[in-house]
Amino acid sequence: MYLEHFQLQQKPFSLTPDRDMFYLGDAQQKALNTLAIALQQGEGFIKISGEVGTGKTTLCRKLIAMLGESYHVAHINNSFVNPCEFKLLLAHELGVALNHDVPSYRILLHIQKQLVHLARQNKKVVLIIDEAQAMPRDTLEALRLISNLETGKRKLIQIILLGQPELDELLARQDMRQLNQRIAYQAELKAMDKVDAMSYLATRVKIAGGHEDLFTEKAKSLLFRFSLGNPRILNILADKALMCAFAKGAKQVSKAEVEAAAADSKAAIGTKERSLPNWALAACLAAAIIIPGGLGLWM
Structure with a gap:
């Protein structure tokens, strides 16, 4: 919508995890270092936890892009499955095609053979x-048993669990102690502080080909205040603010556009604090129809 208006080559604040837009802040660097060391060691589970929107999936995609040809990566997004479905998903990721009516024990044999x-x-x-906190207890037990597969010298598979803080609570249960004890490495992704948030905004705008002054200083400070440093919420607000500025014909995002974005996104930002009524962003965007040529800009 607004790319040409702001002379951008791509959307700087898309909600789709994009490894090319990866921002390497302190927390991300620590998590990547943890993953690199753990994969070199080749043993134990690895756990990366963090609140919704802190960049776990983006970190995962960045890791996959970094791994060389000596690695075969199996990535399971849907973790809310029963043990048999989980094994079928893993078999598929390993390149083994099986019918759904194959007995569970035979699926495991095929997995071991492929490993x-x-x-x-x-x-x-x-x-x-991904979303490991959603895995049923029986599926987690099946996962633990799969982690036992090994040769005389090393494990045949290494497992990375990405999850929300509920994953920590799940693994802390008494009946999960056998799996919890196998987590050799772990890291936590937290919300960004203001310095990191400002750098995050600048990095994404630069990668997208935009000008460093795309947001005013007050707009950037307000984006941090409303998002509390959560990358996903920051993306939502920044994208809406850009749309609002575009609709006004402005070349720079100011405090007013961020306030309008926050008012429209109060459910996402988890706060009732807002400076404009709920209709603020809608009215702002509707202005595109009034601006001469505005309707054409949307096409």
């Missing part, structure tokens, strides 16, 4: 499970 095959090709297998 041995990959090991003979000097491939290190990494299984990444």
